[in-house]
Amino acid sequence: ADFIIEHEKDFKSAAIISDISGVKTKIAEKLSCLSRKDIAIVLGHPMAGSEKEGFDHANESIFLGRNYIFIEDVAYAEANPELHKKATEQLKELALAIGFSRTIETNAKVHDHKIAFTSQLCHVIASALVQSAEDTEITAFGGGSYEDLTRIAMINAPLWTELFLSNNTELVKHIEIFEKYLDNLKNLISEKNKESLEKNLHEVRKKRIAMNGKK
């Protein structure tokens, strides 16, 4: 955002500027000070990634079947709605062309709220689950579940520290909701409350299967 603000006057007319950062409220706020109305700023978040770093791990199938989110509420959209709409359409086409299966438009606040759940919360959980392991020999007793849940814990520490901290209010709320449900399941298990536990797991299964149909 600082770069765009600094170079505001250097962009060509009708230029389309986008980003791929994982937290949007702050960048959208910063950019609201821009004054040019003849350039389009469309923030975007490609929901794709890998725990592997660097060019050596480039993978042409990384975008396949993934979602690309575009943000519709930067000041620039209001300043020049027609240009903004055209730019968004072009970026959507580009996203689909490189393999994404679906594009979503939402605002920065909803984005940061939802992403704190689907992405950041999952990375925090995976990290805590790795910390909980007695030793690194534990995978000898694994059947795939532990490995699947903790793969994303091979985390880029500086990047994720920044993502967690710049969205910390939303993220902490989600962690607390998760802790409440986890604690409830723990209590049912501890009290051997078979009936409620089974009822809970039935509902979990139904809810998770419903998500599959929404891709």
Place this chain on the structure above:
Amino acid sequence: ADFIIEHEKDFKSAAIISDISGVKTKIAEKLSCLSRKDIAIVLGHPMAGSEKEGFDHANESIFLGRNYIFIEDVAYAEANPELHKKATEQLKELALAIGFSRTIETNAKVHDHKIAFTSQLCHVIASALVQSAEDTEITAFGGGSYEDLTRIAMINAPLWTELFLSNNTELVKHIEIFEKYLDNLKNLISEKNKESLEKNLHEVRKKRIAMNGKK
């Protein structure tokens, strides 16, 4: 176990009896009342499975690269060590022949402690994470992490209720350790303690990568 006890006298001499249940301490204890010394009971746990149920989802590659755990401490091993050893060897060969990549021998107590972590804890976390979702539309904002962490929540409710409850002491201990680490990360995020958070995530990454080398 009840079936074996009831039919103890009906088994052929030198018969090998095994099981595939997910919790071992209780079954090992029950079987300690058997008196025949000429049959081999070797409890086993194939660490493979799928969230899909029924014969329609049979999959010939389900065992590939997985671990098969054998239990070495049932009373019968002591009663006739030679027969028990021979039977274990035969079952190990069978496990490798059908695709498992590794066999492990351990005792029932260690098995139940480790499995409570790698398998049951992961299923509880996945279930709580599904319960935490605001709605089933959330996957529109997913990049794969949430889907990966919650796939195992398409859980067979009666089976997992039984597994959770029959190993509840070990499982509750692991949930509490996990909650402690999760709460610690939450506090670092909440307090914006960048330095400690980044240090934690660095260690998580190192630890998780070390696990990859142990498969």
